[in-house]
Amino acid sequence: MAITLSSRAIQIGDSPTLKINAKARALKAAGKPVIHLGGGEPTYPAPQAAVDAIIQKANSRKIKYTPSSGTPELKQAVLAYTKQQYAHVFEPANVLVSAGAKQALFNFLLAAVEPGDEVVFPAPFWVSYPEMVKLAGGAPVIVKPAHGLRVTIEEIKRAVTSKTKAVLLNSPCNPSGHILSADFIKELVEFTEEKKVFLVMDDIYHQLVFDGAQTPNPCSYAKDFNNLVIINGVSKLYGLTGLRIGWAVSANKELISVMGKMQAQSTSCNSDLSEAAACAALTGPQDCVKDLCSVLEDNRNTLLKELAKIPHIHVEKPQATFYSFVDFSYYNKDSNALATYLLEKVLVAVVPGKAFGAEGYLRISFCADKTAIIEGVRRIAGALKNLPQ
Numbered sequence: 092m093a094i095t096l097s098s099r100a101i102q103i104g105d106s107p108t109l110k111i112n113a114k115a116r117a118l119k120a121a122g123k124p125v126i127h128l129g130g131g132e133p134t135y136p137a138p139q140a141a142v143d144a145i146i147q148k149a150n151s152r153k154i155k156y157t158p159s160s161g162t163p164e165l166k167q168a169v170l171a172y173t174k175q176q177y178a179h180v181f182e183p184a185n186v187l188v189s190a191g192a193k194q195a196l197f198n199f200l201l202a203a204v205e206p207g208d209e210v211v212f213p214a215p216f217w218v219s220y221p222e223m224v225k226l227a228g229g230a231p232v233i234v235k236p237a238h239g240l241r242v243t244i245e246e247i248k249r250a251v252t253s254k255t256k257a258v259l260l261n262s263p264c265n266p267s268g269h270i271l272s273a274d275f276i277k278e279l280v281e282f283t284e285e286k287k288v289f290l291v292m293d294d295i296y297h298q299l300v301f302d303g304a305q306t307p308n309p310c311s312y313a314k315d316f317n318n319l320v321i322i323n324g325v326s327k328l329y330g331l332t333g334l335r336i337g338w339a340v341s342a343n344k345e346l347i348s349v350m351g352k353m354q355a356q357s358t359s360c361n362s363d364l365s366e367a368a369a370c371a372a373l374t375g376p377q378d379c380v381k382d383l384c385s386v387l388e389d390n391r392n393t394l395l396k397e398l399a400k401i402p403h404i405h406v407e408k409p410q411a412t413f414y415s416f417v418d419f420s421y422y423n424k425d426s427n428a429l430a431t432y433l434l435e436k437v438l439v440a441v442v443p444g445k446a447f448g449a450e451g452y453l454r455i456s457f458c459a460d461k462t463a464i465i466e467g468v469r470r471i472a473g474a475l476k477n478l479p480q
């Protein structure tokens with residue numbers, strides 16, 4: 092009899108973003124002039140303070156295991172960041188540092204979700220949410236907005252049942268670039284407190300905002316705090332995706348402690364070099380964040396200007412992140428087919444909307460440089476004109 096793999100593992104789908112990246116990389120390696128507008132990885136250089144910290148740490152020749160939940164220095168840096176950004180004071184026992192926001196989210200799901208528990212989140216969603224919830228034994232409950240890309244608070248409320256363990260919210264949103272309103276966040280904080288379900292705020296893009304917008308602060312509406320979990324990290328904010336450092340902050344010490352125990356039994360701890368670098372990025376000069384936002388805002392404006400030249404598509408202006416989520420359904424309702432066509436025909440990588448729970452859309456990133464954005468959209472426009480009718 093053949094050796095079988097676990098049913099938990101084999102139900103998990105490939106990451107569509109990584110799939111498109113791999114295909115684009117292979118074409119590039121074959122010498123093709125690929126333009127990558129599919130990535131979720133900022134191209135800007137790492138802050139100097141982070142680089143210096145890695146060099147200093149490496150030169151010390153002490154690269155050891157770290158405390159499992161994060162070094163005291165990094166936890167203090169996370170606490171200072173949280174106090175500044177959320178105007179709320181937490182303690183070290185409220186913080187768990189993990190290998191990226193992704194592990195922080197996964198730790199949460201493993202700690203909170205019983206088999207069959209439901210985790211509610213709106214579409215479009217980050218591609219990993221459904222698979223992560225399933226891996227944790229839970230059932231993803233996806234709330235599709237009746238109109239456009241913005242879910243209403245009533246739509247979320249209707250999806251919450253006695254089986255709901257958590258509501259998971261990513262605002263600013265990957266892929267839409269939208270920020271949900273302060274009224275929405277206030278009602279959601281109050282509603283989840285009353286219903287005694289966790290509210291997990293995946294805030295990984297919360298500072299990457301444009302036109303003077305602000306991401307509403309859930310802490311300013313919380314009374315109980317015990318159900319609120321804030322996830323953040325250095326990947327997007329400082330372009331430090333390769334460090335793999337993110338964190339969860341919650342007043343619920345029991346939750347953080349259980350999440351920490353699971354982390355200790357899986358990865359033991361985070362990389363010593365990465366923790367030193369993340370700490371330096373958080374405590375070092377922050378002008379890089381402002382500079383980054385203005386570059387991204389400029390890139391977004393360029394992208395919107397170029398996209399406006401393509402007829403029959405629909406774009407809602409992104410207020411944040413480095414993604415735009417564009418309705419291309421006039422050209423092809425099958426977003427996988429359209430993304431494959433664009434990559435094969437004109438060598439432009441974008442991510443199919445289906446992966447984010449919104450068929451007919453394509454996610455176009457604007458973290459690439461401006462020349463790539465202009466040339467990429469020019470190629471897309473050309474390819475759409477030549478689409479076989």
Ligand SMILES: Cc1ncc(COP(=O)(O)O)c(C=O)c1O
Pocket residue numbers: 131190191192193194217261265293295323324325326332336337
């Ligand atoms: C919404 C969202 N959450 C979490 C992550 C993961 O971030 P990290 O690199 O810190 O694991 C991403 C990365 O693309 C993301 O888009």
